[in-house]
Amino acid sequence: MTRSSIVSLLAFSLILPLGLSAQTAAPDLTDPEVAHVAVTANSIDIDLAHYAESRTRNTDVRQFAATMITDHSAVNAQAVALATRLGVTPADNGVSRSLVADAATARTSLEHVRGRQAFDRAYIDREIAYHQAVLDALDGLLIPTTDNADLKALLQQVRPVVAAHLGHARMLRTRLGA
C-alpha cells in the first residue's frame, strides 16, 4: 500500500459518516489534502459537541459532549501525528470544503430544533448515526483492507473508542426517552 493510499484510507474513514457510503470509492486526493480532510472531519465533530454544550442543560448530554471533545481531539492528534510522520502539510481542498458545508447543514438543522429536550434527543440521534457509520466502515472496509501495520494498529485502536461512544450514546438516548 502506498503512502498516499494509506493516508487516503484514513481520511476516508473520517468522511464516511459525513455523507459518503461504504460503497463510495475513496476520493483521489493528494496527501496534504487528505491530511486536511482528516483534521477537518475531527474538528467538525468537536465543534458540534461545543455547540451541544451551549444548548443542553442536561448533565449527561453535557458530559457526553465533553467526552466527544476530549476523545476526538485525542484521535485528531493521532491523525496529525501520522501526517507529520509522513511529512504531509495539510492543504485545503474540495472534500474539506464539502465536509464543512455538510456540517453547516447539520448544524442548521439542529439550530432549528426547539426545546432543550428535543435538542438533546436530536443531538444524540445524530451522534448514534455518526458513530454507527464509522463503526460499519471500520469493520467492513477499513480494518480488513488495510495492509500497513501502523495504520491497521491505529484503526484497531480507534474502533473500540467508536464502539464505546456508540454504546454510550445509545444508553443516553434511552434515558432521554421519546
Place this chain on the structure above:
Amino acid sequence: MTLRLAFCAGLLLTMSCRPASPAPRRYVVEIKQMAFVPAVLTVGPGDTVVWINRDLVPHTATATGATPWDTGPIAAGDSSQVVVSLGGRSPYACALHSTMQGQVIVR
C-alpha cells in the same frame, strides 16, 4: 506521570492512607480497547492496584458503589495507583465512558 493516590475510610473496599503493609503485592489493571483488563480483580489488604491507560483517550477508575474513590483522569499512556485496605467489593467505572466497568474485590 504516575499519580499516586490514597483513599481513607469506607465501608466495603477502602483505599487507606495507612502505610503499605511490609510485603504488599502490586496488581496491574490495563485499560485497553476501552475496557478494564482484568475487569474483576481480587487483592488483599495493603496491596496496590495500578491502572495503566494504553488507549488513545483519557479514562478514570471511579467507584460506583457506596464507598467513593476516584483515580481522576488518567491520560493516554499514564497510570494511577491506589493502596487497598479492608475487605469487600467495590464496583467502579470510567466516569468518561459509562460502558467501561470493573470491580475490585478485597479478600
